[in-house]
Amino acid sequence: MQRTAVYPGTFDPLTLGHFDLLERSARLFDRVIVVVAGVSAKATGMFDLHTRMAMIRETVAQAGIANVEIDRLDCLLVDYCRRHRVGVVVRGLRVYSDFEYEFQMALTNRKLAPEIETLFMMPNENYSYVTASTIREIARYGGDTASFVPGPVQKYLEAHLRGNPEQHIRAGGGVGNTGAFDR
Numbered sequence: 001m002q003r004t005a006v007y008p009g010t011f012d013p014l015t016l017g018h019f020d021l022l023e024r025s026a027r028l029f030d031r032v033i034v035v036v037a038g039v040s041a042k043a044t045g046m047f048d049l050h051t052r053m054a055m056i057r058e059t060v061a062q063a064g065i066a067n068v069e070i071d072r073l074d075c076l077l078v079d080y081c082r083r084h085r086v087g088v089v090v091r092g093l094r095v096y097s098d099f100e101y102e103f104q105m106a107l108t109n110r111k112l113a114p115e116i117e118t119l120f121m122m123p124n125e126n127y128s129y130v131t132a133s134t135i136r137e138i139a140r141y142g143g144d145t146a147s148f149v150p151g152p153v154q155k156y157l158e159a160h161l162r163g164n165p166e167q168h169i170r171a172g173g174g175v176g177n178t179g180a181f182d183r
Helices: 016-028 049-063 077-083 096-112 132-140 151-163
Strands: 004-009 031-037 068-073 088-092 117-121
Touching (some): 004 016, 004 077, 016 049, 016 088, 049 068, 049 151, 077 096, 088 096, 132 151
Parallel strands (some): 004 031, 004 088, 031 068
């Protein structure tokens, strides 16, 4: 029997932390399906669904990982898992605040589909502070994101900002410029 896991997320963009979990999951399972959510309640994203899927596909191909597939998530995760006969969901935990959210989601999924297990994994400690929203903000302020994302993703970030200069915030002025990381 083939052991398959699903790794869900918005991946906007894919970070080195995401990729670390993906690589390690690919060693643990015969098959890993990265499911990319098209819609999220999270903050405004940078890339559309097809671009995010392409970034992941290129990163996986460059790394030579043969047992990873990329698909879109357009339904409840548990419904996707049932439809594709997947019994394990991989989720990343970086910091304690992630645990609260992920624990709640895992329990909700368990209530909806008790046959599906959630496997929590921590990324390499070098990536534990990296978030996709931080990457987007660094990029918008013109900062160097190369040490936070895989090479193919970096190319997409650079191309996106060249093609969308209104999203690039200049220091000392520009749309919403109250200082990096202000909330």
